[in-house]
Amino acid sequence: QVQLVESGGGLVQAGGSLRLSCAASGRTFSSYAMGWFREAPGKEREFVGAAVTWSGGNADVVDSVKGRFTISSDNAKNTVYLQMNSLKPEDTAVYYCAAAYGSRWRTNRYEYPYWGQGTQVTVSS
Numbered sequence: 077q078v079q080l081v082e083s084g085g086g087l088v089q090a091g092g093s094l095r096l097s098c099a100a101s102g103r104t105f106s107s108y109a110m111g112w113f114r115e116a117p118g119k120e121r122e123f124v125g126a127a128v129t130w131s132g133g134n135a136d137v138v139d140s141v142k143g144r145f146t147i148s149s150d151n152a153k154n155t156v157y158l159q160m161n162s163l164k165p166e167d168t169a170v171y172y173c174a175a176a177y178g179s180r181w182r183t184n185r186y187e188y189p190y191w192g193q194g195t196q197v198t199v200s201s
Contacts, residue, residue, distance in 0.1 A: 077102045077103075078100065078101075078102045078103050078108075078175055078190040079100070079101045079102045079190075080098055080099070080100055080173050080174070080175060080190055080191060080192035081098070081099045081101075081192055081193065082096060082097065082098050082171065082172065082173055082192040082193065082194060082195040083096070083097050083099070083195060084096040084097050084195060085170075085171060085195030085196045085197045085198075086196075086197070086198070087198045087199075087200065088163055088197075088198070088199055088200070089199070089200050090163060090164055090165055090199055090200065090201050091162060091163065092163050092199070093159070093160060093161045093162075093163065094160050094163065094197060095157055095158070095159050095160070096112075096157065096158040096160065096171055096173075096195060096197070097155050097156075097157055098110070098112075098155060098156045098157070098158075098173030098192055099153070099154060099155045100154045100155070100156070100175065101154065105154055105175070106129070107177060107178065107179060108129075108175045108176065108177055108178075108179075109126065109127060109128050109129060109175070109176050109177075109178060109179055109180060109181070109182055110126065110127050110156050110173060110174065110175045110176075111123065111124075111125070111126040111127075111173070111174045111175075111176075111182060111183070111185075111188055112124040112125050112126070112137075112147065112158050112171065112172070112173055112174075113171070113172045113173075113174060113185055114167075114169035114170065114171045114172070114197075115169055115170050115172070115194075116166075116168060116169040116170075119169075121172070121185055123138060123183045123184075123185065124137060124138060124141060124145065124158070124171070125137030125138060125141070125145060125147050125158070126147075126181060126182060126183065127147050127149070127156065128179050128180060128181055129179045134181070135147035135148070141160075141167075144160065144161050144162045144163070145158060145159065145160050145161070146158075146159045147159075156173060158171065158173075160197070163197075163199045164199060165199045165200065165201045166199075167197060167199050168197060168198050168199050169197060170194040170195065170196050170197070171194065171195055171196075171197055172191055172192055172193075172194045173191075173192045174188035174190060174191045174192070175188060175189075175190040176188045176189060176190070177189075
C-alpha cells in the first residue's frame with residue numbers, strides 16, 4: 077500500500093513563497109511517477125506538474141506556473157517537493173500530490189491511483 081502525506085501549505089501574501097512536501101511510504105518508489113494537482117473552490121481538480129520518476133526526473137509544470145513553480149525531490153527521504161514562488165491569489169487551492177506505478181508522463185488525474193490528503197494554500201492580495 078502506498079501512502080502519501082502532503083505538508084507545507086498555509087497562508088501567504090501575494091508574491092510570497094511556499095514549499096510543499098509530499099512524503100511517501102509503503103513502497104520503494106524508484107519505479108513510480110508523481111504528479112501535483114490543485115483544486116480551487118468550485119473548480120475541477122487541475123494538473124500542475126509532474127515528474128516521470130520519483131527522483132524528480134523529467135519534471136515539468138504547466139505554463140500558468142512555469143517560471144514560478146518547480147518540482148524536486150529528496151530520494152533519501154522519499155519526499156517530493158513543489159516549490160512555489162511569486163504566488164498569486166489565483167494559486168489559492170488545495171494542493172495534492174499523487175503517484176502512479178511506471179515511469180512515464182501523466183497529466184490526467186485518473187491515471188494516478190494514489191493520492192495524499194491535500195494541503196491548503198491561500199494567497200492573499
